[in-house]
Every structure is written in C-alpha cells, then in structure tokens.
Amino acid sequence: VAPIVTDAFADRLIRRVRALGHPLCVGIDPHLELLPRTFRHGGMAAGDLATARAVESFCLALLARVAGRVAAVKPQSACFERLGPAGIAVLARVMDEARRAGLLVILDAKRSDIGSTAASYASAYLAADAPMRADALTVSPYLGLDSLEPFFAAAHAGAAGVFVLLRTSNPGAVDLQDLVVRERPVYRRLADLLQPLALKLRGPSSEWSGLGVVVGATWPEESRRVREWLPGSLFLVPGFGAQGASASDAVAGFVRGPTGQLEGGVVNASRAIGFPEGCDDGSAQAWERAVDEALRSAIEQLGEAVAG
C-alpha cells in the first residue's frame, strides 16, 4: 500500500514538471492488437489469463522506461476493462507500481454519475484510502456540475486531481461542445461554471488548481482561449504525436512560470511512446531502444516548446 499523500495534486505535478523541464505524460494504453511482439503470448484473446499477464509485462516494462523521465503516466482504463476482472487486477498493479516508481498516475476513465454514485467512483479512485488510488481522474460533464462535485470534494480531501472533459479534438466535438448558446460555445459555458470551483482546489504552494480540464492539442487558438477562462486550471492535453499536433500547439495554453518555462499542465503521448513505429523485430531490446528514442524525442520537442 502506497503512503497517504497530503500534498496537493497540482503542487506535486507542477513541481515535478518544473524539475524535469518538460510536461510530457506517457499514456499506458495496452491495446491488444498493438502490443509489441516481444510481449505477445498465444492468441491474445481478451479472456485468457495469459493475455492479462502479457499486458502486465508490457505495462511494467513501459513504466521501467519512463520512471524518472516524466512526471506522470496516464493509464487508459478501457484497455484494462476489456480484459475483464483479470485486467482490473493488472490495472491496480500497474497503478501501484507507477506510484512506487515516483510517477503520478492520472487514470483516464472519464467517469460520471450523480449523487452517491459519483461519490462511489470518487471513493474508488480519488480517496486517500481508495482501493485503486490514482493521483487524478478524468471525468465527463454531461450530467452537470452537481454530478462533478463529489469528485471535487474527494479530490480536495484526498489531495488528488480531477480533469474534466472540456474541449476535445475529435470531429464529434462539434456535436455538443461547440454548440453556440447566446454567442458562447457550450464548452465556454462549462468553463465558466468550473472556474469558481477551480479556485477552491488550488494548491497552497503553487498557483495551480487540482480542478483541471482536458483540452485537445489540435487547436492552439482554443487552448489559449480556455486558458483565459480558466487561468489556474491544469490542462491535460491528449493527442501529442499520434493525432498530428506539434509540441508548440500542445502547449499553446501554457503560461510563463517562475522558472521561466511555459507551464500549466501535461501533454500526453500514448502510441508514439509505447508502440514506436518500425522497430518491432520481436526482441525486447529493439522495443526498449525504440521507446527510449521516442521518449527522448518527445521530451526534446516539448522541452524546446516550453523553453519558448
């Protein structure tokens, strides 16, 4: 069992990002069909225990490559849920190992519900004594602000963070997020509702709030606008690398911090790191070298972008 944490999530995250000099977060998305050959075992059917073990060894090997080099990892809950109960046991082990290795864990589970049910999710992932304790959790806002409050309350009590889906970069983001209500898009309305709550979750020793938002990397102009509306919220920026956004696009919503670097969140890369292209000769060594090189390259690009 990991030690109880009392230091606010925003402070812990920003401190590590500053020390490392870049905001890279590595996604842990063990899609079965993408798993490198060196980890594969048998038919890789989702129900096989051997498959769960293969996924576990991939995730632990990836953690070993990234430990000490990035501030945070972002496991994708769906990839573990796909394996059934055995997959959740692997997720618990991976989260535990990540925290033990000094990595912050942002669990990407996009949970949402109302009242006591939302409180149950928060107890599962954000409470100090949660059985699957993460440092932060992604949540979905369609049900409204009262549905998010149990997550914020648990995050506050447990020194954890919450990232609310705000403006994503998939084509369907226009369907609801971009609808215009009295000259303002829905996601702006949501940002305005979140801002007073973000102030409450501010870490005592930095300007940043543990009430963060998910903002896609593809549209830098939008990131800058969201920063104006939510000046203290950490951004979780997915889509660096795979979805074609550049490093400077990805940090477009960051601001100059006390170290002279741009700061204000983390930028996630998943496939570009865990499944680097063109290097899978089936050996563990080739995969390790390719991961190290992909990491180095992503860190360099983001480091330059925040050095600005």
Place this chain on the structure above:
Amino acid sequence: VAPIVTDAFADRLIRRVRALGHPLCVGIDPHLELLPRTFRHGGMAAGDLATARAVESFCLALLARVAGRVAAVKPQSACFERLGPAGIAVLARVMDEARRAGLLVILDAKRSDIGSTAASYASAYLAADAPMRADALTVSPYLGLDSLEPFFAAAHAGAAGVFVLLRTSNPGAVDLQDLVVRERPVYRRLADLLQPLALKLRGPSSEWSGLGVVVGATWPEESRRVREWLPGSLFLVPGFGAQGASASDAVAGFVRGPTGQLEGGVVNASRAIGFPEGCDDGSAQAWERAVDEALRSAIEQLGEAVAG
C-alpha cells in the same frame, strides 16, 4: 459462459416486458453504507475481501428475489469499482448469474471515449464474446456522435443495446443539457443526431431500437417530447420510487403497444427494492419479506400505469 445471443436486444427486452405486463427494472446498487444488516460482515471497509463477499451475497440474494418477476436488472458499476479488483470480480459473477437466471443485464457504467478506446469499452461489455458481457450499457455523449459509434457498432454486431444519457433529472441537468441553441435545448439536438442511428439498431421483430436513451422520471412533459423526437428508442427511466416520481410520470414517454399496454422501455427502481425501509431487524427473512413486498408494490403500480 452464457450462450451467444443473436436475438436483438430491443426485441428481447420488449418481449419480456409484454409477457410480464410491467416495465420494472431492478437496480443493483450495493452501496456499502446501505447494505442490510443480515449481509454485513466486519467493518465493511472497501478494501476487505470479506466486504466483497458481503456485497456478493447481497446481490445474489437480490437476484433470487427478482428472477422471473422483472425483465431486467441494472447493476451500478460504481458500487463494484469502489471495492477495487475484488469488486469487479463480484460484478462479473453477478452479471453472469443474472443472465443465467433469465434476466437481461443493463450495465450502468456511463462509459465514453473516442475511437479505439470507445471500441475497447464496447469490446469489454457489448461484444458477443465480451469478458463482462452485458445485454446493454449506458454511455455518456459529451464527446459527440463519433464517440458513440463504436458502441452502436458493437451493439449491432453483438445483439446488445446502448442507452445514451439524454435528459436526466438531477438539478445539474440544466447546466449543459438544457442550454438553448437556436430555440432548442442541447438534449433535443442530441436526440436529433441519434434518431437516424436509432433506425439502424431496430430489432427485426418489434418496432423498437437497441439505441435507447436515459430520460429521468421526474418530468413527464419532457419524456413525451423525447418520445416524439425518438419514436423507436427504448427509454431507460431511472428514479422511480426514490426520486419521488409516480408510476404514471415514469411511463409518460411510453406508447400503446400491440398488447394494449403502454410500452417503450424500462423503469428502474434501486433503493426502493434492495433497501426497503423500516424492515431491517437484522434477519434474512425480514429483508426477503420486505423486498418481496416492495417488488409487489412497484410491479402493481407500474402494471396499472401501463394498463392505462
């Protein structure tokens, strides 16, 4: 392992509802603090294996009361996730037992993500060979239509159903769902986007679609409007009993079917059935009698409401 199902979800659900003469669905929400005394064991801490066993025996006992009397049960994923990996193993067992007992399982997990991640969730719960196969799954729409399509595709291929959150009855529903865009609320826009897809998921032998929606029981006027926009979508109506809606409010969006009864979805009651008030003397018999009486009463009220 349960047999592979090829009969469309909407047909299976409506057939059972017609045969039973009422649309009651029983929620399986084992909130630890509400568990009847006869099932409690030790301190009921979320991390204890004894707690997971206590929750399992409660859920299996509840299934035994409702089997043959209702068409479907709705396990609440959050309550199981709260117990960590052991809780997910219990959820798998409960879902399996429910289907074995002839109950349709609507897993209330409100999942959402994009692309291959949404497809992973769909593989986890909706595919014919899913490790946690449910008959239907609740999903959240904030990310847009493209985020829902992998769920619809898996549901179509696996003869399963999907219930999209549309208009809920919590106070925060006004924050996003009710925002008005060119004279129409956001949830109407969403309904209009869903309607062409609902036609594709229609069961071959009934008029109903496996692309359903979640519509809160509190506002009958809204249910009737949603029925106009989505004439073939099954409704999952939560909040009967506990949230103060009457049986006739709950079926306000139903329409007269070929049996002469109102039909068009299921009405969920959770606490009112599993945690009946004022009958917990600590004995299993008292709880069983109270559950049977709560079931009888809910079935009678809903049966009268659909007999109209």
